[in-house]
Amino acid sequence: MQFKSIIAAAAIALAAATGSAQAAPEKSKLTLGVGGKPLLYYLPLTIAEQKGYFKEQGLDVSINDFGGGSKALQALLGGSVEAVTGAYEHTIRMQQKGQDIQAVIELGRFPGIVLAVKKSHEGKVKTAADLKGMKIGVTAPGSSTNFFVNYLIAKAGGDPKASAFIGVGGGAGGVAAIEKGEIDAISHLDPVISKLQVDNSVFILADSRTEAGTKAIFGGSNPAAVLYLKGDFIKDNPQTVQALVNAFSKALKWLETAKPEDVVATVPEAYYLGDKPLYMQAVKNSMETYSKTGIIPQAGMESAYGMLAKFDDDLAKAKIDLSKTFTDRFVKAAR
Template sequence: MSSRRISRRTFTTAAVFAAAVGVPLVRAQGARPERSRVTIVHGSRSSIPALPLTIAEQLGYFRAEGVEVEFVEQAPAARSLQDGGAGPGDVVCGPFEQVVQLQGRGQFFQSFVLQGRAPQVAVGVSTRAMPGFRGVAQLRGHRVGVAAPGLMSGMVARLVLARGGLDPADVSYVGLGAQWEAVSSFRAGQLEAIAHTDPVITHLEQRGELRIIGDTRTLKGTQEIFGGPMPAGCLYAPQEFIQKNPLTCQALANGVVHALKWLQTAGPSDIIRTVPEAYFMADRALYLAAFNKVREAISPDGVMADEAVRTAIRTVARFDAAVRIDRIDASRAYTNDFARRAKDKFHA
């Protein structure tokens, strides 16, 4: 039992070590980034969790920092930087648990700016398939659709079901495709329950097709499911890339944190004017409703909480046999250096 617990003392020591020998300081104010063009790999830019990245691009915040960003869609995005950095990307926009999973396999990547401070995944049951639903135990023997079985949607689903007394083997997990493919599968009766992000969840909720039984779109719901704060989307890259390109990473962090600040006060008309029309999927009202559902889950400043990292490591270790808490170096999984400098710049 003790081998799977991460102590506060160990974690603090790691954080101090990171400050001493980790990310190089960016001293030259106004200096140009080492790279004028960066490729960011992502899963789905039209999903609500990726909204900060969309805002930074649409409002020219990356360009203002001297970096042109090319986006490459690939799901799951983590695959693009595995095998020693091979693939189409320099940086990944993905959930923080991927960083922990990669480290558990001996691949060291580091998060350098946080976008979401809660996973934004909700779990619900079909009101059509299970109209008399009374409790999680009724899902035994049924099918649960998840955005990605080995990533956050799968973890949230398993945690919610575990609270109801179900083991992973008690249900069949089904990997889903893109957002509206997930909706189609759900409506076709291929699933009794689903774990996904917005706007999929809000779309099904609004039409009375889904009953929510677990929700990490709020901080309270996240605390209940994970037993602590749980980080979500972030920008991460191989440590070597961050070491060699600190000004480039700072430029990217500045762009994201600038977008996060904008989102704190953005109203419906601001969102409508800024987000590409295609992302609304022909329903602006739905998109705005989904945004309001997850608003508090969006990081206000890009800074990762130490407690959230501890929660992430405990959670991943619970579900991934390749990850052992005693072998995870928290100091190599994230740095707040870039986000804090960006916060000083835009939140002063």
Template sequence: MALTGCQTKNSSSGNGGGNGGGTGSASGGGGPAAGKIVIMVGGAAKVIYMPAKLTEQLGYFKDEGLNVELQDTPAGVTAETQLLAGQAQGVVGFYDHTIDIQAKDSSKCLESVVQFANVPGEVEVVSKKNQGTIKSPSDFKGKKLGVTSQGSSTDFLTQYLAGKGGVSTSQYTTVKAGADATFIGALTSGGIDAGMTTDPTVARLTKTGQGSVLLDMRTAAGTQKALGGLYPASSLYMSCDWVNANKPTVQKLANAFVKTLKFINSNSADTIASKMPADYAGGDKQLYVKAINDSKGMFTGDGVMDEGGAKNVLTVLGSFSGNVKPKKDQIDLSKTYTTEFVKAAK
């Protein structure tokens, strides 16, 4: 399945008229272009980040008078770097990056302003060859485990699951397997024995029998079983300074994204798929519809962060992360997300 949508810059059809277009870098300085809002997406074709492109496709950015440019990047950690460098005003990625960055440097502040999902939407998939030998994370010892990239949220979750199973990071090999076709190639060629990925990659691997689901974090029940509670993940996060300096624009972004979340919750997977770019289906529309249907339940209907879930993310990261563990008690969760804008959304 060649899922190549958003591989290059994708500008919305909005013209940024009026005072809707915010400017400025992540720290509030001069932005890439006057009136343009650049949002990095940590894998635009992934269903977990579907609200970004779907909002553009539905014209909701334009309705708010916003000029938004979505830029695809293969991994969330790369998107975070771009944001901190002032190359973007927002990131559609995992909420856990906001906690990780505070632990690394307390002078830096990132916050989720719209929470798309309170579960990861990630799946640990085992290759056909290893289905009989990897039956739980305790079997990760000596295995090659695929993640999007080192330092990514899939890497965080893999470390936690392995540790919970009694396997240290030195007892397995972390492999940068990317996503989509790259991940599939790594799993089927033996480059990895198992790995963490999302739909629609999961749908393809299970359809062909090349992979089977070991841990399913697309649902609240599956997430609680794997991680001990909810784990808010897919979100729009931004620099706290930029948010404070551009509140009217952030409100318009929240309006657009909350409208999209309501659309997802009130429409069928088939209807949603029909609104997405045709190439996202990779030549198999029905499989793409299945992928959306298998994951759409993860999305919130209002963009509001689950407070207990946010605490659980800190608990998970604080159990293994070299950055977070020694500073767990110093992390101020109130600086990592806000519900101000989604609660005021139209």
């Protein structure tokens, strides 16, 4: 009887150990693309990297930083990266183009994008429609910062095609472009926006860094940065994807209780744009934007599609299956 009990206990222990063990990633070494890594929009990526969460999951992740989200997407389609931290909207636009791109975790629940206009235009520019004929800086044409201002112009009754969009990159290039008079307005993120505000170089026309601001612009939540990959890669490498999501999920959990001081102490000094107190303020401005669950709500997906359809007639006519743009199974397994 005692022998049977020992055998039973051993079997239970073995089953528990086997059930809790995660299979090794099919592809332990991979390259991840991002469009403007120092931007607070992508802070969960930097936290996962700096805290060693990728390595904890058995992953050797190389990060390729591009000038904007659209360029990171191009790298994914071209095969030079296996995964991208980028805007959720790209999964919708790619479905329209016949490309199976799927998000596997939400990193930002609010875009955090701000449309700011050069101070010299104050009084002249009252709505986004007034930007007609002006030069607008974005991280890169075709990126989420471009989509954001397109939507605002169309919502205000204007035509996005009547403005010129200039790629200024994800770093200090946007600040320099405003200061040199190369652009009239800018659709960008922190810490760039906070720097321009401190310098009193711009005034704010639309701000999606908070829940209230996002609701005022979109009427509700609007997903921002996500981790997305090709559908075939997800199918062929589920354990690799799970490992990536585990790392990002841990980064989001860390951010839930982190103080701005903790963030500042974790990121590279180069992110400060030469002004540590300013970066601290930018972090405070952005802490509300990060996802609490990693899951994109249905209303958020619909809001993102509605934003794109507002200024893209072809997309508005297309049959988009939003259920194919995001899967929550990896997030649920991680949490």
